[in-house]
Amino acid sequence: MSGAAPLDIFIVAGEESGDALGAGVMAELTALHAGEVRFRGVGGARMHAQGLAELFPMEDITAMGFAQVIAGLPRILRRMGETTEAIVSLPPDILVLVDAPDFTHRVARKVRARLPKLPIVKYVAPTVWVWRPGRAKAMAPDFDRVLAVLPFEPEAMQELGGPPTLYVGHPLLGELDRLRPGPQEAARRDASPPVLLVLPGSRRAELARLGPVFGDVLGRLQRMMPGVELVLPTLPRRHSQVEEIVASWPVKPRIIVDEGEKLAAFRVARAALAASGTVTLELALAGIPTVAAYKVPWLEGRIAPFFIRVKTAILPNLIVGEAAVPEYLQWHIDPPAMAARLVRLLEGGPEREAQLAAFARLDAIMGEGGDPPSRRAARAVLEALAASRQAQTPMCP
Template sequence: MSPPRPTTGSGRKIFLIATEESGDRLGAALMKVLRQRLGDAVAFEGVGGRAMAQEGLSSLFPIEELSIIGLAAIVKQLPKILRLIRRTATAAVEAAPDVLVIIDSPDFTHRVARRVRSRDPAIPIVDYVSPTVWAWRPGRARSMRRYVDHVLALLPFEPDAYRKLQGPPCSYVGHPLTDQLVALRPSAAEQERRDGKPPVLLVLPGSRRSEIRHHMAIFGKALSQLQAQGASFELILPTMPHLVEAVRAGVAHWPVQPTIVMGEAEKRAAFRIARAALAKSGTVTLELALSGVPMVAAYRAGSIEAFIVLRAINVSSVILANLVVGDNVVPEYIQNDCTPENLASALRDLLADSPQRSRQVEAFRNIDAIMAIGSQPPSARAADIVLTTGRQGRPAD
């Protein structure tokens, strides 16, 4: 790596790249802490969404330009994607920041990072949110050493995975969900409803249209079987406003109609009174575990995607809740195993006072200690490493 160059003035310039809503929230929280630490002596450039704009970032382009789902759509938009990668890398090099922070979205951000490292090796690069090297394509960890100086991990087992896979330095900074425990945990009155009759059953088919398309019919059939077997329950289906029409179409023929709630506040309120959940595999399983809600996890995808992913996975579970607690307590039904019969049987156990339910509840009681990071919020720990890794601003000559 070439010697660091002086920066203009005594302040810091930080270039951030986030191309999805979740990354935008992480970036905004990081920017807020950095601003608190450095005041006017920090300047931000890069790519981000609405949350980062509120913290002072003027994005190179709207991140909605990268809201592409599905293999066919990606192939069609590939020239545009590559053009945005080149544009972002050029902007980062020309900005000559004290540090480049890439946030999640590795298919985009890592391509930018490799270009930046090739063109200016003096720019330190921090990767906020580890790619799933512990689940599939483990060789990525070692290759990241060429262009990433530090990885900020959201999950407590990731630093050990990077050590074993000979990746770059990796530090656990904490998951942003740990900042939201008050919103996830029931009050006394909500706990009474959680234990009451009929039990509240959450249905969480996914946050993308393709996921809703793959899961809704199977979930509906599973709930129909559950009802036919004599189980009584109150259904709540949390979703987001832009997906509500697709959800309503999907539940139109369900024999048990759910109450559809929209937005994060309503979703968290439903979590606090739920006895069990049927959830698409993903971050939501960690949310449910932190809320103490036993669950059945399911996932179906298109045949090509499933063929590729199922052959690449090298972990015993793809459920985040299982990976964090270190035990496969949450039953998971992936692709061909995701059948109405399997889902209904597993849900029946969770609605009752069964050993399967008790096993999950007990495991989730340990999750606070497992994910503990002390008194600092994740964004503050992340800011510490960003500032330590970055070049130190120096007075101009």
């Protein structure tokens, strides 16, 4: 297939996580296509390193929190129009939109109205299985294919009338070698004193809400099981806030901000106390039994049950279809019970073994051992392009 025609791919990401996903699929597209691949669009440093010709800085469409969204709305709307015009004025072979649904879905709708035959792929399905299920059906006219990172999402999208959806694998599947212990680390995981990971969240508000709860739990754990080694990985930008929070705890964890140190801690940890979120999936894939907790503001906690469509906030539980990881949410947070459960997970026994067995099933369900997710995603993009071209080829009489 040498000498294949060049590909012009327009790709947009609006967040740091999307930049990482976008860079991965760009690298694989370059490797898989026999000809030249040119990338235009919006992304961060990782995508730039893969050759992205930047339309404008990704930070212009990144907004976290209600106040920032309102303040940045004129800029975001202007960038939305500029993105649409750049695509329509010089149509690419395919449009790939990575996560950031508030921005990318609107771009898709505008582009589809003006270039109805341009293939459009969405990388990362929106969480229609959690809330706002009508988004699935609303997406159907605008996307030719959605690439999902969770194995139950294709079925959920189909049931809700969404566009064709393909599971390509979660990006964490590409991190397993860095998350899982080697022989010496496995021995440390089983040795004393046990290492407990403390993961109270990465957002300022959730740290503030969960900090006192985690301090209470760890104080009780220390009295029940003295000598546990506590390690708290956090982001550099949260270091000072975390230090302020743990200052009032009865027992102080070792705080680390380096990514390499965090991964090293994952490889030797025997159990974890964590905020619910993607980190619970990271812990499950690392084989670390966990107790999870979460709190939201009072009003949000009162109205959420009327909108949330799932019974658990823990990704491993959703994927394996059982309550493998215990979760203490909102009104049901119980520090004495959480501390007692951590003791059982650290000491070993039926509860620990049940979680580990569920995590082994997780591997099979998520497709561990196959091609990296970024490669599967790149293949899916090329297949969507081929299908679009075939559909547009006139039939011979």
